[in-house]
Amino acid sequence: DTAVSQTPKYLVTQMGNDKSIKCEQNLGHDTMYWYKQDSKKFLKIMFSYNNKELIINETVPNRFSPKSPDKAHLNLHINSLELGDSAVYFCASSQNLARGYTFGSGTRLTVV
């Protein structure tokens, strides 16, 4: 199936821990994104990579570090997790934004 797949789907962890979310797309898109959706469903961009290069970093704390080993993968590592990091994190990819993003199914992160 052609898609954007991210793992894990659910992540429950304690404050202070470090965790990673993985994202892969097999659509051949050049650009990948991380978005955070909070409890009020507000979607906010975090990072964007084009062909492995960081092009957008929207004032995200340094505890969040994206890594793109190749243009099909964009992973998100979060250090020293805080309660406020609890949200749904969506990976997305796009070739042409006029045709829209393709989103992954989301990772629901709960920090306790």
Added chain:
Amino acid sequence: GQSLEQPSEVTAVEGAIVQINCTYQTSGFYGLSWYQQHDGGAPTFLSYNALDGLEETGRFSSFLSRSDSYGYLLLQELQMKDSASYFCAVLNNAGNMLTFGGGTRLMVKP
């Protein structure tokens, strides 16, 4: 920066027509998109308008007026499965990023 305003909630009955409005204030504008998100699901792309006017795709249409910084999504012949959140999103003038509105929760009743 970008800011987008859309109603937080709209209710309509099956078979009716509903219009979800979106006004935006941006420092740069390339186009307006609409996305649908069912509870627990991922946002999915519905439409994109770069030019003024109405774009129709089946039961859904999207309108843009650049001079008024305004657009809307029109849903016709509403079905129960249309109950979802609908987001407008502005494409910045670099064409490389979408900024989303807060979403409109549409409830379709029998």
